[in-house]
Each structure stands twice: as C-alpha cells, then as structure tokens.
Amino acid sequence: MPQEARAQPVHDKAKRDATEKTIAKKLGQRSESVCPLLDEIAEKAGIPPLFFARLIWQESRFRANAVSPKGAQGIAQFMPGTADLRGLADPFEPKSALVASAAFLADLRKEFGNLGLAAAAYNAGPQRVRDWLSNELVMLPAETRKYVAIITGRLPQDWRSGANDSELTHKPVTPDDSACARLVQVLERGAPDLETAPSAPWGVQVAGHFSKAKTIAQFRRVQRQFSSIIGDRKPILRRERNLSLGRRPTYQARLGAPSRQEARKLCDRLRAAGGVCIVLRN
Known part of the structure; x- marks a missing residue:
C-alpha cells in the first residue's frame, strides 16, 4: 500500500456501503468485471497486466471498499496523503483508483528502474526505498520483502542487484497474456506460484524458509545462479516441521532424484x- 504519512479521516461507513453496492452493479466484486478493467488500465500505463493484477489482488483482493488497519483505502489501497499527491479524489471509486495506481507504478518504475523496486516503493513508500538503496544499514520492512516476493517471485535484493522486468518469474497461468481471471481462480485456491514436480525417492534441498514466498524466491535465485546445472528443472515443494527449528513448519524446495547416489552427484556439482x-530422503 502506498504509505505517505498523514493523519487520515475515517471514511463514512454508509457512503462506503453505498459505493460498494454501486460498484457491485457496475463492475462486480471479482475477476469477471475487474480483470478487463485491470488489463485495459495496465496496458495504457505501460505495465504488465498480470503484474498489476497480482499487486492489486495482494492489496485488496479486488474489494473496492477495502480499508486496512493503517487506513489505506479502496481497491488500490491508497493512503489519504498519497491519494492527494496523486490527484485521486475518491480512493473508493475503483476505476479512478486503478488509473491512479497504474500511473503511480509507472512513475515508480521510471524512478527505480524496474517493477520489483516499484512494488517495494508502492508498499513501503518511495522514500523508504530511496534510503534502502543508498544506505546498506537501512532495512526494508519484513512486510515489504514478503510483498515483493509474492508479487514478482523475487526478493527485493534481486531487484536491487539488477534484475530487470523480463525476469519476473510468475508466468501467465494460461497461454493468454490477459489471464487475469484465471489467475484470480488460482490465487483464491491458494495454488502454488511455482510449477512443481511430483515427489521422488530422494531430494537435493536448495532452498528453505518459514515463508512459502521466500522459499520460492530463493529457489528461483539458485536456479538462475546455477542454470547450467539446474536448467529448467521443477522443484519438489515440501512443508515440514523440524523440531530443531521450533514448532513452526518450514517450506523446502528440493530437486528430485531416483536414488541417493544420483542426488549426491547433483549436490556435489552444485x-x-x-x-x-543437502541430500535428503523425501
């Protein structure tokens, strides 16, 4: 959510509810009506429609009357101060909010050089990203790191290190580049954002984290770094509890192998x- 600090008034609930009823008739609440609008606005702003769809889904689940605990408003979750700066009169009016959001993202990409850093700035605020880029002692919020990984499939560090927009790892889920509606179905089911392989007797673990999004992002980074060894192999994605790390389960990305010997050969090459x-039995 764009976070320019400013005290925000509480939006009148009755007005919000009335706005939502109007929106439900005009645009609907979900993909059938929101996706064509997203596609059209993204293309006019020059940003990838699926990137835009993922970002807006992460912000509000396409709910035009959404209000966050911090006071961000509408389908694009503008803070009131940012809405004023962007000339957005009513964050709860979805079309104008999406137009303002896409234009803001286009400006952020122009300033920071890629969509990953634009997403970070949309969430944490442009100044926080400027500070992070110019000072190694500054950290991005954990929420922002997770946000960028979910939307782009890569961690902010990757985008800081020179990843470009062609390296967005999330591919369309159908051959149609305007696959927003299908994307929403996948996201609603909680399906993995990574195409995975069936299990195998043995595995070579190359990534792991408590966060699924970070595990996926780590795997993508390893795959890119060691592309001559891993190629386009799909990982086995596991969720397990390791009591030595506490009670929280961890996500693990492993490259499958038919035998321990084959797994050790692959790990030795890496x-x-x-x-x-590490070589583990699945």
Whole structure:
C-alpha cells in the first residue's frame, strides 16, 4: 500500500456501503468485471497486466471498499496523503483508483528502474526505498520483502542487484497474456506460484524458509545462479516441521532424484560451483 504519512479521516461507513453496492452493479466484486478493467488500465500505463493484477489482488483482493488497519483505502489501497499527491479524489471509486495506481507504478518504475523496486516503493513508500538503496544499514520492512516476493517471485535484493522486468518469474497461468481471471481462480485456491514436480525417492534441498514466498524466491535465485546445472528443472515443494527449528513448519524446495547416489552427484556439482545443498530422503 502506498504509505505517505498523514493523519487520515475515517471514511463514512454508509457512503462506503453505498459505493460498494454501486460498484457491485457496475463492475462486480471479482475477476469477471475487474480483470478487463485491470488489463485495459495496465496496458495504457505501460505495465504488465498480470503484474498489476497480482499487486492489486495482494492489496485488496479486488474489494473496492477495502480499508486496512493503517487506513489505506479502496481497491488500490491508497493512503489519504498519497491519494492527494496523486490527484485521486475518491480512493473508493475503483476505476479512478486503478488509473491512479497504474500511473503511480509507472512513475515508480521510471524512478527505480524496474517493477520489483516499484512494488517495494508502492508498499513501503518511495522514500523508504530511496534510503534502502543508498544506505546498506537501512532495512526494508519484513512486510515489504514478503510483498515483493509474492508479487514478482523475487526478493527485493534481486531487484536491487539488477534484475530487470523480463525476469519476473510468475508466468501467465494460461497461454493468454490477459489471464487475469484465471489467475484470480488460482490465487483464491491458494495454488502454488511455482510449477512443481511430483515427489521422488530422494531430494537435493536448495532452498528453505518459514515463508512459502521466500522459499520460492530463493529457489528461483539458485536456479538462475546455477542454470547450467539446474536448467529448467521443477522443484519438489515440501512443508515440514523440524523440531530443531521450533514448532513452526518450514517450506523446502528440493530437486528430485531416483536414488541417493544420483542426488549426491547433483549436490556435489552444485557445491563444486559454489552452491549450498543437502541430500535428503523425501
């Protein structure tokens, strides 16, 4: 959510409810009506429609009357101060909010150089990202790091290190580049954002974290770094509890192998190239 600090008034609930009823008739609440609007606005702003769809879904689940605990408003979750700066009169009017959101993202991409950093600035605020880029002691909020990974499939560090927009790892879920509606169905089901492989007797673990999004982002980074070894292989994504790490389950990305010997060969190649891995029975 764009976060320019400013005290925000509480939007009148009755007005919000009336606005939502109007929106439900005009645009609907979900993909059938929101997606064509998203596609059209994104293309006019020059940003990828699926990137825009993922970001807006993450912000509000396409709910035009959404209000966050911090006071961000509407389908694009504008803070009132940011809405004023962007000339947005009513954050709860979805079309104008989406137009303002897409224009804001286009400006952020122009300033920061790629969509990943634009997403970070949309969530944490442009000044926080400027500070982070100019000072290694500054950290992005954990919420922002997770946000960027969910939307782009890569961590903010990757985008800071020079990843470009062609390296967005989330692919359309159908051959149609305007697959927003299908995307929403996938997201609503909680389906993985990574195409995975069926289980195998043995695995070479190359990524793991408490966060599924960070595990996926780590795997993508390892896959890119060691592309000559991993290629386009799909990982086995597991969720397990390791009591040595506490009671929280962790997500693990492993490359499958038919035998322990084959798994060790693969892990040895990765280690020889500077990678880190461990061989485990699945």
